[in-house]
Amino acid sequence: MKCRTCGEKAAVNMRQHKLALCKTHYLEWVPQQTERFIKKYAMFHRHEKILVAVSGGKDSLSLWDILHRLGYQADGLYIGLGIDEGIRYSDESRRLTEQFAAANGLTLHVVDIEKEYGHSIPVLAERTHRGKGKPCAVCGLAKRHEMNRIARDLGYDVLATGHNLDDEAATLFGNTLTWSADYLLRQGPVLPETDGMARKVKPLCRFYEKEMTAYAMLRGIEYIYDECPFSVGSQSIYYKELLNRLEAERPGAKLVFYIKFLEARQAGLFANPQRPAVALSACPTCGQPTTSEGECSFCRTIAKSASI
Numbered sequence: 600m601k602c603r604t605c606g607e608k609a610a611v612n613m614r615q616h617k618l619a620l621c622k623t624h625y626l627e628w629v630p631q632q633t634e635r636f637i638k639k640y641a642m643f644h645r646h647e648k649i650l651v652a653v654s655g656g657k658d659s660l661s662l663w664d665i666l667h668r669l670g671y672q673a674d675g676l677y678i679g680l681g682i683d684e685g686i687r688y689s690d691e692s693r694r695l696t697e698q699f700a701a702a703n704g705l706t707l708h709v710v711d712i713e714k715e716y717g718h719s720i721p722v723l724a725e726r727t728h729r730g731k732g733k734p735c736a737v738c739g740l741a742k743r744h745e746m747n748r749i750a751r752d753l754g755y756d757v758l759a760t761g762h763n764l765d766d767e768a769a770t771l772f773g774n775t776l777t778w779s780a781d782y783l784l785r786q787g788p789v790l791p792e793t794d795g796m797a798r799k800v801k802p803l804c805r806f807y808e809k810e811m812t813a814y815a816m817l818r819g820i821e822y823i824y825d826e827c828p829f830s831v832g833s834q835s836i837y838y839k840e841l842l843n844r845l846e847a848e849r850p851g852a853k854l855v856f857y858i859k860f861l862e863a864r865q866a867g868l869f870a871n872p873q874r875p876a877v878a879l880s881a882c883p884t885c886g887q888p889t890t891s892e893g894e895c896s897f898c899r900t901i902a903k904s905a906s907i
């Protein structure tokens with residue numbers, strides 16, 4: 600295979616795009632495409648301050664790297680979950696994130712859940728009996744809460760996460776199997792800001808996971824190879840495997856599934872004009888918007904963990 604741009608030996612062959620590129624041209628193509636998606640979906644402007652949620656994995660570190668290379672003002676946020684499971688998962692992912700920030704002269708904010716709220720994520724989950732043996736429900740709640748808190752308190756305009764096409768297609772597949780209209784309506788490259796909640800964007804949502812792996816490797820980014828130990832056996836991994844089987848037979852199927860959904864959503868397919876808007880009020884403890892009458896679910900979880 601030859602690079603389409605220069606004719607040299609290709610380093611990456613993307614059957615899904617019928618495109619092969621050498622290392623140099625691949626490392627140019629990825630930021631160019633990202634910039635195109637940022638503009639196409641109106642994610643953010645040059646003057647806006649971006650907070651990138653970084654986990655130490657290939658997607659979020661690559662996203663930070665790309666935004667930095669494109670000249671955006673992007674700082675990082677690492678949330679220490681306190682997950683060990685015999686592989687020092689959180690310690691190692693934090694080390695790699697800090698190493699990346701230092702090597703590139705970037706600003707990184709670190710929030711340690713245990714220091715901030717008294718317990719690590721696995722302990723919080725255990726003490727509050729949320730999540731049937733897995734801490735993922737509490738983890739997701741805490742990550743969303745902390746990302747919003749830091750974005751609001753430190754004055755960021757937008758919060759960027761490293762979700763790739765495989766993540767988005769798997770979520771979409773799950774939501775479609777159950778026709779979860781509310782989730783379908785909210786899923787997309789941009790979730791607009793609401794009172795007290797930062798805008799959320801996913802600049803990598805149209806890149807295949809393997810494209811991000813290739814980017815991280817060709818850029819020499821050192822990232823944590825292990826997935827979070829609690830992700831083993833999750834529904835989203837199962838959906839990703841199913842979609843990969845489809846993709847193997849029909850290259851590009853995953854991308855078409857996602858893009859056609861975005862077009863259908865844009866055309867109003869999932870909007871229900873009769874549905875009343877959900878009323879939100881400010882949590883009396885943290886101030887973040889919530890659908891509950893009193894405290895938000897995160898503050899209730901923290902209060903419960905302290906009372907046991």
Ligand code: Q46
Nearest residue numbers: 734735738739827829830
């Ligand atoms: S939710 Fe669950 Fe993830 Fe949290 S505990 Fe690990 S697998 S990190 S995306």
Ligand code: ZN
Nearest residue numbers: 602605621624
């Ligand atoms: Zn080339």
Ligand code: ZN
Nearest residue numbers: 882885895898
């Ligand atoms: Zn709250």
